[in-house]
Amino acid sequence: MTVFGRLAALTALVLAATLTPALATGGGTAGTAAGGGSNCGGHPPRVPGAEFMISACLPDLTTGGTVASGHTDPADWAGLEPPGTVSPPAVPGLQLDGYFPDSSTTNRTHGWNHDSQFVIRLPERWNGGLIVAGPPGIREQYANDRIIGDYALSKGFAFAATDKGNTGPQIYKDGRRPGDAILEWHRRVTQLTVAAKRVAAQRYGRPPSHTYAAGASAGGYLVRWQLERHPGLYSGGIDWHGLLFTRDAPNLLTTLPPALRAYPRYVAGRPGAHEEMLAAGYPAGTEPLWGLHHRTQWDTLQRIVREELDPRYDGAAEGGTPFCPEGTGPGCDTDYDYASRPRSVHKAVERVSLTGRIGKPLITLHGTRDVLLPISRSGDVYTRMVKDAGRGDLHRYFRITDGSHTDGLYAAHPETVRPMLPCFRAAFDAMVDWTQRGVTPPRSRTVPRPDDDAGVDSCTL
Incomplete structure (x- = not known):
């Protein structure tokens, strides 16, 4: 499963099936979950600003251990890793899961139905550093566990990740103004960075000497x-x-529509269609990848981003019409022309540029x-x-x-x-x-x- 092809209903089902009931508990302001095999000692640190938090002392914070214990979600990082990727040796330590105050509810992980969820992992043997990450696409806080978290932990870094405040294919419902949902992504990474530094100081007696965003x-x-x-x-x-994102070009709203227009013509064998794909930036030699991306990526991503930044394009409709044929008329994302859109749309894109x-x-x-x-x-x-x-x-x-x-x-x-x-x-x-x-x-x-x-x-x- 690739970055933007997940549907909300499927995501919810997968999450429900892969997270253990012991971790997916709510209620109150803090809780603990026993893990065994690790010497966490004392009370777990508090995450400043968090509305809810649970902790677990685990024998292995990497995916080699958290998959079995239910302290990650493999569906969240499916498709991101190359075949044959293996987990590093076990890294024992403390895991904190929770969420910051938020009014949106797209993230159903743990049964919390609450956005701005985070995970913080604190290894027993700490090198003094911290890595903070936001997920790709519309995924959630465990999306980087395999491709970033495992390596960071194996090197002795603490690792913190956020769902960036909204998830799933309807992120555009979050916020009041065009661009608000994306702007929240920035705030949530900043918020988690500040909080995770303080958590590390509580846990280890000193703040991180080096902090990296990845x-x-x-x-x-x-x-x-x-x-x-x-x-x-x-x-x-x-x-x-x-x-x-740039105010004028390029941005996602200028690179995706040309592919949506040219690829069906390319499949139909129409003259000039292949050249149009190349001119739009899709390199020669990548033709074997075009079909998959047309089916699962380009259309979905175009409609999500366009609805977030230019909701008036399709009138009262929400999220556009999937795979609308070229020339369908007003509101079809295949025909979208960013350059001709009103100044207000360019201003919305500028907000996130x-x-x-x-x-x-x-x-x-x-x-x-x-x-x-x-x-x-x-x-x-x-x-x-x-x-x-x-x-x-x-x-x-x-x-x-x-x-x-x-x-x-x-x-x-x-x-x-x-x-x-x-x-x-x-x-x-x-x-x-x-x-x-x-x-x-x-x-x-x-x-x-x-x-x-x-x-x-x-x-x-």
């Missing part, structure tokens, strides 16, 4: 935003193919075969924005040859794409060396795919 897709966009708006909270960040004015070191990774966020319309552009803002010395950009948007695609398309998780881990290590040891990372470049296919399990930046 994330993929929507989570990568949040890394960029945090380093632009709240750099004082972080030592640096790792941005894995983050979303890009990035500037490139990062204030702390940032490493960006983007795959050359990403057909959800085409690299020429996303990573390449943001890199120019950072340089134009005069912050290029704080940025490194690695274009990963044959990388795609989700590593789960590698199982079905090993000849077309390569996994990017090894490159993320290399970037993570490079960021730590850069900010803690003064080791300047390699210059920005395009990272070639290894000649030996076995080499895709590693990555040299």
